Amino acid sequence: MKIAVIGSFLLAILHSILFYGEKFGISIFLFCIALGFLIIYIMQKNDKIKNKKALILTIPILLISATYFIFNNSFFYVANIVALIILFTIMVVLLVFEKISISQTIWKFLFLILGPVEFLEEAVGSIVETISGVFKKKKVSEEKNEKIKKIVLGILIAIPILCVVLGLLTSADSIFGDQVKNVISTIFSADIFNSATYVNLFFRIIIIIVMSIYLIAIFYNILHGDFCVDDEVKKDKKPIDRTIGNTILTILNLVYIVFCYIQISVLFMKTGNMENFDYASYARQGFFQLMAVSLINLVIILITSRRGEESKKLNYTKIMNLCLAVFTLIILFSSFYRMYLYEQEYGYTFLRLMVYFVLITEVMLIIPTVMYILDMKINLPKTYFIIIIIMYIVVNYINIDNLIAKKNIDRYFEDTSGTYEIDIYYLQTLGVDAALQIKRLEDIDKLKVEDLEIRDDVSDYLSDVKEEVEDINFKNFNINRFIVKQELKNYYEE
Numbered sequence: 001m002k003i004a005v006i007g008s009f010l011l012a013i014l015h016s017i018l019f020y021g022e023k024f025g026i027s028i029f030l031f032c033i034a035l036g037f038l039i040i041y042i043m044q045k046n047d048k049i050k051n052k053k054a055l056i057l058t059i060p061i062l063l064i065s066a067t068y069f070i071f072n073n074s075f076f077y078v079a080n081i082v083a084l085i086i087l088f089t090i091m092v093v094l095l096v097f098e099k100i101s102i103s104q105t106i107w108k109f110l111f112l113i114l115g116p117v118e119f120l121e122e123a124v125g126s127i128v129e130t131i132s133g134v135f136k137k138k139k140v141s142e143e144k145n146e147k148i149k150k151i152v153l154g155i156l157i158a159i160p161i162l163c164v165v166l167g168l169l170t171s172a173d174s175i176f177g178d179q180v181k182n183v184i185s186t187i188f189s190a191d192i193f194n195s196a197t198y199v200n201l202f203f204r205i206i207i208i209i210v211m212s213i214y215l216i217a218i219f220y221n222i223l224h225g226d227f228c229v230d231d232e233v234k235k236d237k238k239p240i241d242r243t244i245g246n247t248i249l250t251i252l253n254l255v256y257i258v259f260c261y262i263q264i265s266v267l268f269m270k271t272g273n274m275e276n277f278d279y280a281s282y283a284r285q286g287f288f289q290l291m292a293v294s295l296i297n298l299v300i301i302l303i304t305s306r307r308g309e310e311s312k313k314l315n316y317t318k319i320m321n322l323c324l325a326v327f328t329l330i331i332l333f334s335s336f337y338r339m340y341l342y343e344q345e346y347g348y349t350f351l352r353l354m355v356y357f358v359l360i361t362e363v364m365l366i367i368p369t370v371m372y373i374l375d376m377k378i379n380l381p382k383t384y385f386i387i388i389i390i391m392y393i394v395v396n397y398i399n400i401d402n403l404i405a406k407k408n409i410d411r412y413f414e415d416t417s418g419t420y421e422i423d424i425y426y427l428q429t430l431g432v433d434a435a436l437q438i439k440r441l442e443d444i445d446k447l448k449v450e451d452l453e454i455r456d457d458v459s460d461y462l463s464d465v466k467e468e469v470e471d472i473n474f475k476n477f478n479i480n481r482f483i484v485k486q487e488l489k490n491y492y493e494e
Contacts, residue, residue, distance in 0.1 A: 001219070003045065004042050004223075005127060005130045007042065008211075008212045008215035009208075009212045011034055011211075011212075012208040012211040012212040013208055015031060015207075015208075015211055016208050019475075020200075020203075020207070021200070024068045025068055025069045025481075026068070027068070027476065028065045028084075029069055033062070035088070036058055042223075043092070043095060043096075046223050048222060049095050050095070050096060051095055054094035054095045057091040057094070061084060061087050063393050064084055064396060067080060070479050070480060071397075071401075071431075071433055072401070072431035072432045072478060072480055072481060073400055073401050076396055080396070083392065087389075089109050090109065092222065093108045111221075111226075112227060115221040116220070116221045118217075119217040119224075120217050122217070122220050122224075127213070245303075245304040245317060248300065249300070249304060249317070249323075250320060252300070253323045253324060253327065256324070256331075259327075259331075263330060263334040264330070290331050290332070291359070291362070294331050294335070297325075298369060301321050301325060301328075301369055301372075304317060304320075305318075305372060305373050318374065321373045322373055325373065329363065332366075335359055336359045339355045339356065339359075347408045348404045348408050349426065350401075350430075353400055353403070357391065357395045361387065361388065361391045364391070365384060365388075399480075401430040401431045401433040401434040402433045402436075402437055404430060404434065408422055409422070409437055409441060422454070424441070424457050424458070428457070428461045432465060432468065432469060432480055432484050435487075435488075436487055438458055438462070442455055442459065442462075465484060466488045468481075469482075469485040472485060
């Protein structure tokens with residue numbers, strides 16, 4: 001545990017250096033590399049890694065953590081922290097177990113996060129033991145101890161002599177004196193002796209101690225606790241009664257036949273009167289309702305497709321499930337089209353683009369579901385997990401704020417009828433990633449005469465952005481913030 005104690009303490013110090021009082025940036029990426037290395041190294045050293053295939057999860061972990069020094073979307077700023085915690089935890093679980101069920105994965109996930117509380121006392125004890133061990137070694141080597149004492153004594157004697165010598169040298173050479181004064185003034189201008197600094201130092205130390213203890217407790221949980229014990233009680237999965245399942249599927253499919261007929265005839269083929277439709281209630285609310293229905297359908301398919309020893313021949317249950325899958329696809333396309341109508345009327349927003357992302361993900365999930373219905377060999381939970389992770393990474397890397405601003409501004413410039421009203425106030429709520437797109441609205445030659453007041457709003461917005469991106473350092477470095485800073489560097493005269 002000595003390596004775990006020292007590693008946890010160093011990681012806690014790194015956490016304090018990278019994050020205390022700083023915005024997220026490249027710091028997240030660097031911290032994830034350090035954390036991943038420490039976890040894998042300690043587990044490998046203690047022979048706890050039974051499934052090396054789980055190391056592939058380091059790829060999505062690094063890709064998601066890398067978004068913090070590329071993009072600036074406020075939603076993913078928070079969501080990705082949650083995603084990283086989940087991925088790290090799942091990776092540890094899968095590293096320990098070669099084969100594990102969904103229920104056991106969930107249980108071990110919670111065990112890994114909450115279990116360390118049980119080992120807090122051991123964690124504190126291991127810290128004390130490590131520190132006392134260091135001092136014990138010092139006492140054994142009396143010769144080394146004497147040498148260190150003499151070095152410290154030499155430094156103490158040298159300090160007053162150095163002060164006298166420096167005083168004489170600075171008075172003898174004005175250039176050297178100026179250099180020494182600059183160094184001294186730089187040190188004292190850092191405000192290292194004021195009360196605020198002591199308060200910050202106190203909180204830093206508290207955070208380092210708390211984080212060190214929790215990390216050590218996590219390693220205790222993994223190495224010495226019941227975490228690695230395969231304690232799942234194997235139960236025979238009884239399939240749902242065939243008659244009950246077929247009855248449910250038949251009733252649902254009959255309802256969906258009517259619903260999908262209306263969708264195709266009214267919404268897609270526009271055989272009805274669409275003029276009086278309220279887009280806000282019909283399109284947007286309809287989306288959420290239909291998405292809920294599609295998710296319910298997926299659950300029903302999975303439950304009713306659960307079977308024991310059955311032939312791979314096509315039977316009534318499979319046919320009904322395939323019909324339900326087809327109707328689910330139609331419902332998803334209907335939801336997609338509704339959102340398209342809403343977006344065409346009111347423009348692009350983060351929520352509307354995320355709607356498209358969720359719908360496309362659901363459509364992709366239907367494919368392995370159909371394979372599952374047809375008894376093809378497929379690990380459905382694993383396939384679902386891979387699809388969701390890939391789609392989540394994709395949506396992180398499309399630079400969604402920039403895309404929203406670009407699409408809305410392009411539509412504004414291309415609109416010749418004058419009916420499209422750009423929501424400049426919404427655009428200003430987007431992150432720094434959208435700044436250079438919004439800057440296009442200052443082009444007076446392209447702006448419509450009646451909307452020239454937009455220029456003033458954009459000018460104020462860019463001024464705020466310029467202030468926001470000024471404070472860039474190594475710890476919070478972000479590529480898009482750096483690019484925007486360079487573009488706006490000479491935008492306003494100081």
